[in-house]
Amino acid sequence: MAKTILIVDDSASIRQVVKIALTSGGYDVIEAVDGKDALGKLDGQKIHLIISDVNMPNMDGISFVREAKQLPAYKFTPVIMLTTESQEAKKQAGQAAGAKAWVVKPFQPAQMLAAVSKLILP
Template sequence: MSKTILIVDDSASVRQVVGIALKGAGYSVIEGCDGQDALGKLTGQKVHLIISDVNMPRMDGITFLKAVKALPTYKFTPVIMLTTENQEAKKREGQMAGAKAWMVKPFQPPQLLAAVEKLVLP
């Protein structure tokens, strides 16, 4: 059975690029266009990893991350923040909220897949 990864980004093209890389590596993908949309898609199914942008409308990535960590089913789900933000204060805020990794856009798919493989447990 393939592992499921939730991609949360307000950019359809980023979701597409990340999705293609993940599907090519054998992962199943769920997409959310912002934090609020993505929260609605977390309905109790097993999600092995979440990849989220930080700057999004309606609900930003840090708020989304805090909301996910408050859900018992997803409390231990690892989260990679994939963002244009590279300020240390934002990174610390993400870490404090529970992010396991921080990747800055633009990214290379092999770099993303390497991070995914480290966080998705067999």
């Protein structure tokens, strides 16, 4: 049974590329457009890994991760933060909220797949 990954990003093209990359690696991918949307998606099914952008309307990535980590089912779920190189402070904030892994934008599809593969099996 393939593991499910949630990608949270307000950019449709980034979501699409992440999905392409991870599906090619044998993962299932579901999408959310911002933090609020993502919190709703967490309820329905078991999600094994979360990838979240930082800058999003409605609910930003940091607040989303902090809230997700409060949920018992997601207490230990690995989270990858999408950061940009100039956002060192954001990376720290993300780590404090519970996102211990990160991928720097812009990234190649293969880099995304590598980051996920380090953390969970398909």
